Amino acid sequence: MIDKKIHIFTIILLLMCFVYGCGINTYSKTEKFIDYNYGVENLSDEDAIKLVKEIVSFMDTGIETGEAVEGINGENFAYFKNKEDEDKLEIYHRNYIKDSAYNYLIAMYKITRFNSGMGKVKTGFDGGTIRYKLEAEEDYKILSRRNNEICIEAVFNKDSSLGDGMPDTDKGQIFLTLCDDNKWRISKISQWYDDLVFYELEEYIDEFFDSQNNVKEDYDTFIRDYGYDKNGNRISMQMLRYSLKDAILASSSFDVLENLDDSYILEHLSKLATYIAYEEIYARHGKMYPKYSIEYNYFNGLSWYKENKEFSENELSDIERHNLEIIKSHLEEF
Structure with a gap:
């Protein structure tokens, strides 16, 4: 009888360990789906550019939107289709983007919280004030690297709302800064x-x-x-x-x-x-x-x-x- 109780207890304990282990693994996959901040002292030029491009690509084209609704100012607006995209955006913000740069990026890609969730203003609405967008597919290069700051040259594409006198493509800079918590974050975007x-x-x-x-x-x-x-x-x-x-x-x-x-x-x-x-x-x-x-x-x-x-x-x-x-x-x- 005692052996049976021990056997049952062992099975329960194993199940608890399995569930706990899955929880850790799930959290790990959610929280650390990219590990550019692993060994921050040795963040390579290649990984710095890769991090920036991954975030830009996600905010520009990686977020899938659902059916359109009327936005705050009457613009054509659509919620994120997948809740996971909201979580991913939050992780990017918390781990890899300082507040001022984050506000700049969501203005650039017309991302906003509207009532119950995050969404994007659909293409064609010219009510925003950011008129050049980062191009993730172009070549970026490191301009400078000094102690706790990496400056990357990035490519920006002109919005259709600007006139012919403005260049279709222009260069700007993205700055990564090593913060007090020993994490690299995008601190400024300049164009x-x-x-x-x-x-x-x-x-x-x-x-x-x-x-x-x-x-x-x-x-x-x-x-x-x-x-x-x-x-x-x-x-x-x-x-x-x-x-x-x-x-x-x-x-x-x-x-x-x-x-x-x-x-x-x-x-x-x-x-x-x-x-x-x-x-x-x-x-x-x-x-x-x-x-x-x-x-x-x-x-x-x-x-x-x-x-x-x-x-x-x-x-x-x-x-x-x-x-x-x-x-x-x-x-x-x-």
Whole structure:
């Protein structure tokens, strides 16, 4: 009888070990389905590129979507067909992508959480601000490797929403950083157009550029003029207004800035916003700007702006001239 109990106990114990072992194995397969972070000190150039391409390929073409539904803003949206893809995306994010780069990637591939699950905006919706996408099938190469950072040159393809003046294919960089937990993660993705949109202007990009008429040289000039301070450090291009499509410094035409709250606003403007605040004093009198210049695109989008072929600086009041000097001094501080 005792032998029988021992036999039964042994069978139960073996079954428990088997189940526990399967659980560990299943978790291992789920959590560590790729092991680029094994022996991180020796992450090879080949494995660094392979990791990046695997993540890009998955987010671009590897996620299978189901039937389309109406998205948040009326776009053609579809949930991930397989729950496993949500889990895989979460693992990629947790183990291999820092938050800022992850937000950049899901914006690039129009991935979002909508009600009950993750999904992707279907091709053809041009409401996003990221206009170049990473190309997983092209050749990537290591540009530099310094201690805890690997810089990879990547290929980006133009979105159909951009005009002919923009290059169909362009180069950018992907940075892998060795983090405090001894894991390599994608820390930054940099491509000249998407940098401008995502890190600086976001949706305001279309207020300055007509992508059907501006070309890459226009963007390069814009970044050089407004994206850096006098010491060559990159600075924000954020715009600040009282309300959408309104003036930046609404009172600059009728009272000296030092008397009003606008002087406080001026202290917090980016270099770009300060320049636009300077020009809007002229724009209120209808100053004309070269076609497709940033001033042309910006002011022609405002309801109050009317071109004046007879514009002259003689029209400016003493208050406006004073405020121009004040704003100019702020502009020169960048």
